Amino acid sequence: MSAKKKSKNPAKTAVKEKRQIAAKLVPIYIMGKRYEVPEGLTIMKAMEYAGYILIRGCGCRGGTCGACGTVYRKPGDYKLQVALACQKTVEPDMYIAQIPFFPANRALYDFAGLTAAPEEVFKLYPEMFRCVACNSCTKACPQGIEVMDAISALKQGNIAGAAQLSFDCIQCGLCTSRCFGELAQYHMFQLARRIYGARIVPRAEHLAGMVKAVNEGRYDRFLDELRQVKEDELKKLYQEREVEPMTAGEDWKPKDTRYL
Amino acid sequence: MSLAYYPGCTLKTRARNLEESAVASMEALGFKLDEVPRWNCCGAVYSLADDDLIHRVAPVRNLIRVKKQGKTELVTLCAFCLNTLKRANLLMREDVEKRNTLNDFIDEGIDYSGEVKVVHLLEVLRDDIGWEALSQKVKLPLRELKAAPYYGCTLLRPREVAIDDVEDPTILREFLKALGASPVDFPESTRCCGSYQVISSPDDIAEYARPILNSALSHGAEAMVLTCPLCDYNLGQGQKELIKKQSGFREMPLLYFTQLLALALGLGPQVCHFELNHGSPEALLKGKNLLSQSRSVQPIGG
Amino acid sequence: MYVTISPKRSRREFVKKVKELSGQNLQLCYQCGMCSGNCPAVANMDISPRRIIELARLGLDEEIAGSKTVWTCASCLACAVNCPRGFDLSKVMEAIRLLTLRKNIDHIRPEDISPQQRCELPQIAMVSGLRKFTG
Numbered sequence: 001m002s003a004k005k006k007s008k009n010p011a012k013t014a015v016k017e018k019r020q021i022a023a024k025l026v027p028i029y030i031m032g033k034r035y036e037v038p039e040g041l042t043i044m045k046a047m048e049y050a051g052y053i054l055i056r057g058c059g060c061r062g063g064t065c066g067a068c069g070t071v072y073r074k075p076g077d078y079k080l081q082v083a084l085a086c087q088k089t090v091e092p093d094m095y096i097a098q099i100p101f102f103p104a105n106r107a108l109y110d111f112a113g114l115t116a117a118p119e120e121v122f123k124l125y126p127e128m129f130r131c132v133a134c135n136s137c138t139k140a141c142p143q144g145i146e147v148m149d150a151i152s153a154l155k156q157g158n159i160a161g162a163a164q165l166s167f168d169c170i171q172c173g174l175c176t177s178r179c180f181g182e183l184a185q186y187h188m189f190q191l192a193r194r195i196y197g198a199r200i201v202p203r204a205e206h207l208a209g210m211v212k213a214v215n216e217g218r219y220d221r222f223l224d225e226l227r228q229v230k231e232d233e234l235k236k237l238y239q240e241r242e243v244e245p246m247t248a249g250e251d252w253k254p255k256d257t258r259y260l
Numbered sequence: 261m262s263l264a265y266y267p268g269c270t271l272k273t274r275a276r277n278l279e280e281s282a283v284a285s286m287e288a289l290g291f292k293l294d295e296v297p298r299w300n301c302c303g304a305v306y307s308l309a310d311d312d313l314i315h316r317v318a319p320v321r322n323l324i325r326v327k328k329q330g331k332t333e334l335v336t337l338c339a340f341c342l343n344t345l346k347r348a349n350l351l352m353r354e355d356v357e358k359r360n361t362l363n364d365f366i367d368e369g370i371d372y373s374g375e376v377k378v379v380h381l382l383e384v385l386r387d388d389i390g391w392e393a394l395s396q397k398v399k400l401p402l403r404e405l406k407a408a409p410y411y412g413c414t415l416l417r418p419r420e421v422a423i424d425d426v427e428d429p430t431i432l433r434e435f436l437k438a439l440g441a442s443p444v445d446f447p448e449s450t451r452c453c454g455s456y457q458v459i460s461s462p463d464d465i466a467e468y469a470r471p472i473l474n475s476a477l478s479h480g481a482e483a484m485v486l487t488c489p490l491c492d493y494n495l496g497q498g499q500k501e502l503i504k505k506q507s508g509f510r511e512m513p514l515l516y517f518t519q520l521l522a523l524a525l526g527l528g529p530q531v532c533h534f535e536l537n538h539g540s541p542e543a544l545l546k547g548k549n550l551l552s553q554s555r556s557v558q559p560i561g562g
Numbered sequence: 563m564y565v566t567i568s569p570k571r572s573r574r575e576f577v578k579k580v581k582e583l584s585g586q587n588l589q590l591c592y593q594c595g596m597c598s599g600n601c602p603a604v605a606n607m608d609i610s611p612r613r614i615i616e617l618a619r620l621g622l623d624e625e626i627a628g629s630k631t632v633w634t635c636a637s638c639l640a641c642a643v644n645c646p647r648g649f650d651l652s653k654v655m656e657a658i659r660l661l662t663l664r665k666n667i668d669h670i671r672p673e674d675i676s677p678q679q680r681c682e683l684p685q686i687a688m689v690s691g692l693r694k695f696t697g
Contacts (some may be wrong), residue, residue, distance in 0.1 A: 118273055119681035122688070126672035126680050129688040130696065133300045133318035135366070152300040155685055157273040180314060269685040304690040305637065308656035310585040315693065340686045417639035418650075426643050452602045452638030459691030460633065460670050462679065464606050468636075471602075489684045 026092040043070055043085040043096060057100025061086045066170035069142065069177075072096045082142050082174050102173035104184035107191070116199035118157030125188050128154060130181030137175035137185055143168040147175050147185050154188060162189060163196035222259060263384070264331040264376075265293035266322060268341040269301050275338070275489035275516075277533035282337050282381060282518035284531040289389060289397060293335065296325050304340055305456065306347040313361060319348035320362055324372045333377045335384055337518065339488040343414035346378040346421040380415060382431050382487070382517065383423050391438040399526030401440025403548050407520070408444040408481035409433055410472065412491045413452045426450075432485060435517060439524040448475040453494040462497075466505060469498025473512065483513040483544060485520065492516070496538030513541035523550055563609075565617070565625060572621035576661075580618055583657035588619040590647045597641035597651050607631045611641055611651055618654060632658045633669050637694065663697035670695040 025036040030047055037046040044058060059067035068085035073095045085098060107124035114120050121128070128151065137147035145168055153161035166189035175185040213219070229237065242254045253260070263286070271279040283293050299322050307315035322345065326334045336342040352359050353374030363371040385394060409432030416422045416429055424431040429450065436443040454468030473495065476484055486492050492514055502509045519532040519541075529551045534542050545551050581588060591612075598610040609617070609629040617625050626632070632655045641651040663669070672692065680688070 117681075122685075123677045123680045126675060126688060127692075129672075129685065130692050131301065132303065132314055133321055134314060135317075135321075148300065149298060152298075155269045155301050155689075157269070269689075274684045301685070301689060303693065304686040305693050307693070308637065308650075308653045309583050309660055310653075311583060312660075338686070340690070413638040413640070417643050419643055450640075452636050452640065454602075455636040455638060456687060456691040456694055457603070457634070457636050458683065458687055459675060459679075460695055461606070464603075464634075467605065468602060490686050490690075493682075493684050493687065 026090060028090050028093070029095045031097055032095070037090060039090070041090055043072075043083065043088050043090055043094075044068055046090045047085070047096075057085070057098050059086075063087045064170055066172035067100060069099045069172035069174045070096060071099060071140075071174070071177075080140075082140050084142050084170075084172070087142075099172075099174060099177050102177045104173055104176040104187060105182075106184060106187045109191075111194060111198070114195060114199070116159065116195055118154075118159055120195065121154055121159065121188065121191060124191065125184070127181065127183055128188060131155065131183055132180055134180050136178040136180060137183075140174040140178040142172060142174065143170060145169060150189060150192075151183065151185060154192060159192045159195050160200050162192040163200075166193065169193075219259070261290060262292045262294045263335045264326045264329060264333060265295050266299055266302070266326075266334055266336045266341060266345065267295060268336065268338040270489045271338060274536065275492070277536040278337055278489060278516040278518055281516065281522040281527075281532045284527050285518055285521040285525055286381075288525045288527060289394075291384070296322060296329065296334070298325060302341050302344045302348075304344060306344045313358060313365070316348050316351060316358070316362060317366055319345045320352060320372060321366055321368065323349055323352070323374075323376050323378075324366065324368045324370065326376045327372055328368075328370060332375065333379060335379055335381055337381050337487075339380065339412060339414040340490055342378065342380045342423075343421055347418075349374050349376065349378050350420055380423050380487070382415075382435060385435060385521075386431055391434050394435075395438040395440075398439055398524045400524055400550065400552070402436075402520060402524055402550060403440065404442040405520075405548060405550070406444050406480055406482040407436050407441045407515070408446055408476040408479065408484045409436060409449060410476070410484050410486055410491065410495075411450045412486070412488050413450070413455070415487060416450055432487075432517065436485065436520070439520055441520065441524075444476065444479050444481040446475045446479040446481065448472045453491045453498075455490060455494070458490075458494055458497070465494050466498045466501035469495050470502060470506070473499060473502065473509075474506075477510060477512065481512065483515055483539075483541065485515055485517050487517055492538065499539060511539050513537065513539035513544050515541055528552070563613070565620075565622060567620055567622070571624070573623050574621055576623040577618065577621040579661060580654060580657045583660055584650070584653035586650055586653055588615065588654070590649045591615045591619065592647065594646060596644050596646060600640040600644045602638060602640065603634050603636055606634045611635075611655075614658075615649075615651060615654060618658065626658060627662075631655075633695070659694065660697075663695075666697055668696040672696075 024039045026039045027034055027036050028046060030050060035050040037049050041049060044061065048054065057068050059065035063084055063086060070083050070085040072081050072083065075093050109124055131151050133148055135148045141147050146165055150162045150165040153165060169186055169189050171186045173186060176183065242256065244252060267279055286293050300318060302322055303315055303318040336345060352372055359373055411429055411432065416424060416426050419426055433443040433445065448471050451472050452468065453472065454465050458465050496514055499511045503511060514537060522531050577588065593612055593616060595612045598604050598612045601611050604610055609631045614626060614631050635655045637652050639652050645651065
């Protein structure tokens with residue numbers, strides 16, 4: 001933009017510049033059809049800009065629900081890339097298709113009857129043994145999970161390992177969509193995480209003890225006292241409360257030991 | 261000395277007895293079995309089709325992991341895994357076109373062309389330690405236990421992967437003699453146990469087991485020595501069926517070769533996990549006074 | 563066993579495919595029967611391995627499809643190491659199996675394996691069985 005054309009009013013210039021920047025459009029291909037969408041939009045917003053009304057394949061818009069699994073490709077490149085439509089910004093000439101739902105096999109089970117034995121997973125998902133370690137699942141994961149390694153852990157009977165490796169799984173189903181052996185990895189991992197959380201992870205004993213104490217009414221008196229305190233006094237109490245220092249050792253105790 | 265070691269899925273669950281007795285025994289012999297990091301299932305069977313590449317990916321990926329570690333030899337305990345890994349290795353050495361395609365597909369960062377040597381633990385005992393040296397380390401000789409060595413298929417077939425003579429193998433015989441046992445040779449020691457037919461025709465397994473077990477028993481065997489968890493399962497199940505079907509059939513303890521090795525080295529039954537074995541070996545071993553902890557060195561046959 | 567051999571029934575395509583997949587020259591077999599003699603599963607087969615090779619050589623895929631031989635084979639390789647002509651029957655068995663499996667027709671389904679078996683079987687049994695019997 002040359003100096004001559006600059007308007008004397010800076011506010012007007014700002015608005016004009018903003019409009020011109022916003023007007024830059026890039027071409028993308030949604031299911032093979034070409035659209036021009038503003039640069040800087042996410043794939044999801046770009047699809048909506050192009051006129052698609054998303055009633056499926058769209059959820060939290062925040063990268064955690066796994067509804068908007070998307071596969072795309074750039075021209076000249078044979079490799080398929082994956083992303084979440086709500087997180088990934090459009091790039092010029094992207095070829096996009098979504099896999100909003102994949103009909104993966106999900107075993108039916110009564111969780112209460114399951115133990116922590118690895119055989120529980122073998123029983124419910126025997127197709128797990130069709131895995132050929134091709135690694136297509138790992139390449140398809142938008143969360144960067146080592147899917148093949150997690151399945152390998154399940155095959156070895158290591159439920160805890162599979163649960164830990166699949167911690168970031170958002171159940172988008174892209175792994176299954178690419179799986180040579182037709183495994184429903186994300187369902188298997190969910191089972192592993194459920195078993196891990198309910199049967200393998202040790203229970204926090206101090207938490208159980210605390211809950212018991214609360215239910216027995218140990219803190220009722222203190223709570224009643226606090227309920228009587230006026231708002232200003234309450235604020236003062238809160239601001240002046242004793243906080244355990246970051247560098248405190250195992251044997252640190254607060255000055256006021258009434259609540260211990 | 262550290263050896264790159266490939267366990268295989270089954271050794272982490274059902275065949276813990278094979279693995280733990282092996283790891284403990286090798287440690288007593290001065291070798292550390294170092295698990296290959298991030299190993300995955302090898303695929304168990306080797307695909308026999310000429311155009312099939314996808315089923316070679318799994319074993320080759322494991323070999324690449326060994327190469328990345330800078331190791332040149334890979335030791336396995338499970339005979340099934342040995343067969344698959346070794347044949348995939350040969351493919352990578354001999355077939356240039358398939359090697360290139362597989363290397364392109366398995367993008368693990370480095371190319372592989374068969375640099376690693378795949379061996380079974382029995383080969384390590386025979387070639388790197390030697391029977392003479394092994395027998396000197398025996399603290400509890402196996403009191404002439406009449407053990408029938410059973411090879412099955414995968415250690416000896418096809419010829420290019422055989423760890424011993426295909427027609428007349430002797431490696432397990434030498435192994436058992438070094439430990440002070442009395443090997444019982446029998447003609448069906450290389451006959452197939454039925455392998456994966458247990459999945460599609462579980463009722464046939466007893467018939468696969470019958471000639472093998474009867475032959476061993478009729479030659480005077482007290483126990484059978486195995487190297488493969490699938491043989492263990494098939495023969496174990498077969499025995500249970502044969503007790504019902506064949507009058508007078510006697511069940512026999514099925515032992516892994518590494519369990520006998522651990523006992524002979526004086527490591528005691530704790531590392532052996534006999535509760536996972538078929539045929540109740542504890543009764544037999546107790547009767548032979550083989551279940552106690554390490555004793556002082558005794559001369560073999562003395 | 564009576565088999566009608568005629569140019570009409572002999573499927574050249576089938577023979578070609580079997581040769582390609584197995585890499586074996588079906589003409590090598592001279593029907594000595596060593597394979598059947600060594601096969602541990604022959605008692606469970608309706609058509610012996612030796613006969614299967616002859617049927618394959620003649621392109622009679624219908625007879626082979628009607629038999630359960632290739633699905634009873636345990637890939638133990640006893641036939642292959644004992645064949646005097648160095649002919650690898652196990653590869654021919656695999657080729658015939660694959661011609662069915664690659665049409666998306668599986669021989670077993672994982673759900674047909676009883677839950678108890680799924681708990682008890684060593685993993686190598688599940689992996690190998692599913693590899694040989696499903697596509």
